[in-house]
Amino acid sequence: MIMQKLATKTDEDGVLEFHDVTKLYGPTKALSSFTHRFDKGRVHALMGKNGSGKSTLVKLLAGVIQPTLGTMFVNGEQRQFTSPHDSFAAGIVTVHQELSLVPELTVGENIYLGRLPQRNVGGLSFVHWKKLHAQADALLQDMGVNIKSRQAVSTLSVGQQQVVEIAKAMSFNPSILLLDEPTSALATKEVNMLFGLVRRLKEQGVTMIYITHRMSELFDIADTCTVIRDGHYIGSVEMKDADHADIVGMMFGDEAHATRPPRRAIERSNPVLQVKNISRTHAFKDISFELYPGEILGIAGLLGAGRTEVMRAIFGADPLNAGSVTLNGKDVTGYTPRQMSQAGLGYTPENRKEVGLVQMAAITDNLCMASLDAVAKGGVITRAQEKPFVDKQIKDLSIKTDDPELPVSSLSGGNQQKVVIGKWLNTKPNVMFFDEPSRGVDVHAKRQIFDIIWEGAEHGLSSIFVSTELEEVLEVADRVLVMRQGEIVTEVDPTKTNLSELYGLCMEGAKN
Ligand SMILES: Nc1ncnc2c1ncn2[C@@H]1O[C@H](COP(=O)(O)OP(=O)(O)OP(=O)(O)O)[C@@H](O)[C@H]1O
Ligand SMILES: [Mg+2]
Structure with missing residues (x-):
């Protein structure tokens, strides 16, 4: 079988070609006569604003959906994938935009789901657990990540789950790899890990399609960038010849771009939210801060610093072991999320799939x-x-x-x-917690979301803003708390702090 495959290997292996491909959802044209050839062995960034058709293109190649019109060629052959299995059999591995792990299972089981190593005892076949976990641990270790095969996926953060999805994809030795926003929940360290893997695969001749909303990543990792707008192919550029403005121009045409309103002076009296010495075992300890009317308070930190945990506990989603919370002058310690929301607190969680919608x-x-x-x-x-x-x-x-x-x-x-x-x-609400509100959101939509936060602030809405992208924290917030390993270590003024300083503060002495 393998010999046969080698014998028929052609120059077209790894090439992905679309001819006039259209995908309709009722009246919606998700993809419109899309024609393009993705050359082999290169990293092709696919850029476009939210809803432009990027995931649609990936799902077509992954066999999740079928084109309404048009033809696709994979490895030089015309293909119509009727299921993900077909696509997989053609050597295509996909990391989808929405996480797809089974939370109740361990990391190792998720990675090798459907192909768990077996052992034979007295003619009966059993899962070889030891081998499974040893294989998965070796894979994770090789990637340089600190996640263990025996951990249940439900105990992992969104970022860690995304890393497991990537590990799973790597375990298949893909010849074509589709990555739909693999870094949206990742912090710098994990992004660098992924880029290392992508470079390694490129050396092996793997063709990759890479979707991101983080412009800066393109210049780091992509060879070409293809832009799609409202389902239409707009153009492709070689990254070595492209600049930021060209790509944004192709993505948005001449749509206008919102800018930050000037910062207002925040009156530091009569706090709307007072958090005093709150602790939660294994999550954070002795956190105290105050939030003032109309203030946007940023919390900066690396993945796992405890930002989400603090917000969840204040909101009543997790119990506190110590400390008190006062909202609008009322002691709300121990309130449930429902009571909190009635008392005026809103919370947009980081994981929209599980808890948001x-x-x-x-x-x-x-x-x-x-x-x-x-x-x-x-x-x-x-x-x-x-x-x-x-x-x-x-x-x-x-x-x-x-x-x-x-x-x-x-x-x-x-x-x-x-x-x-x-x-x-x-x-x-009069207080909002925004946990990664701009994750997976295009540059313009991001500005719209920030605009909503800024405009709210002008009308007295107080917010806590968390983002893995520290540039955003500096831009959006009036004041920034820095968290490290479950503690607030310092407070900075975003107008007097630059990105590398803030990054340094988040990193200092951090465990790997
Ligand atoms: N199952 C569906 N039913 C109806 N419309 C759909 C469906 N799936 C996608 N669409 C529509 O197709 C268009 C393209 O969606 P797609 O998910 O490809 O966008 P995208 O470029 O990946 O955006 P984002 O950056 O937000 O992930 C959107 O208008 C979307 O609403
Ligand atoms: Mg998408």
Whole structure:
């Protein structure tokens, strides 16, 4: 079998070609007569704003969906993949935008799912657990990541789960690798690890399609960049000849770009949120801070520094072991998330798939879910009552959809993130926690989200803003707390701190 495959190996191996490929979802043209050839052995960045058709292209190659019109050629052969298995059999491995691990299983089981090593005892076949975990640990160690095969996936952060997805892809020795926003939840160290792997695969002649919203990554890792807008092929450039402005121009045409309003002086009296000496075993300890009316407080830190854990515990999603929380002058220590939200706190979580949205429910329902009390006065809810709320959010956040009655799962990744934010803004909170609000969101949509945070601040909304991208923390926040290993180590003024200083503060003495 293998000999035969080698014998038929051609120059077209690893080449991906699209001829006039169109993908329709009802009235939505997710991809429109797309024609392009992705050459072998190169890293092809695929760029485009939210909802432009990037994931659609990846899903076509991965056999998850089929084209409405047009033809695809893989390794020089015309192919119509009817299932992910077909695509896989053609040597294509895909890391999808949404995480797909089974949380109840261990890391090792997830990596080798469907092909667990077996051992034979008395004619019966059993899973060879020792071998499984040894193989997975070797793979993870080779990648230089500190995750163990026997850990349950449910105990991992989103970033760690993304690393496991990448490990799983690597374990297949792909000849074509599709990476749909593999770094959206990763911090610098993990991104560098991934780039190392990508470079190694490139040396082996692997063809890669790489999707990201982080522009700076392109210049680090990509050989070419192909831009797609509203489902149309716009053009491709060689990275060595391209600059940032060219690519943004191709992505957005002449759409306008929001800029940051000038910072206002924050009056440091009458805090809306007071956190005193809160601790949670194995997560964070002795955290104290105050948040003032209209203030945007950034929390900077590396993956695992405890930022999400602190926000979750204040919101009542996890119990506290010590300390107190006061919101709008009232002691709210020990409140449930529901009570917290009634008391005026909103929280957009980092993992929209698990806790942010109900994927199967309509966009409308998701937008109204957190604000049922406001929308449905007598407990009865009608579409007519929902409509003004929903229309406003769709317009304010530029959510790209043809029909708000469609399920949230029909939206592109970045547009789903906007629904999570819209859902909470509908509850009219006076304090908001934004945990990675710009993850997977294109440059313009990101500005729209920041604009919402800034505009809210002008009207008195106080926010906590967390982002793995430290540039964003410096840009968005009025004041920045730095967390390391579960503790607040210092506070900085973002107008007087540069990126490398902040990064240094986050890193200092950090464990690997
Ligand atoms: N199952 C579906 N049903 C209806 N419309 C869909 C479906 N899947 C995707 N779409 C639509 O197709 C378009 C392209 O979506 P796609 O997910 O490819 O965008 P994307 O470029 O990956 O965006 P993002 O950067 O936000 O991930 C969007 O308008 C999206 O709403
Ligand atoms: Mg996508």
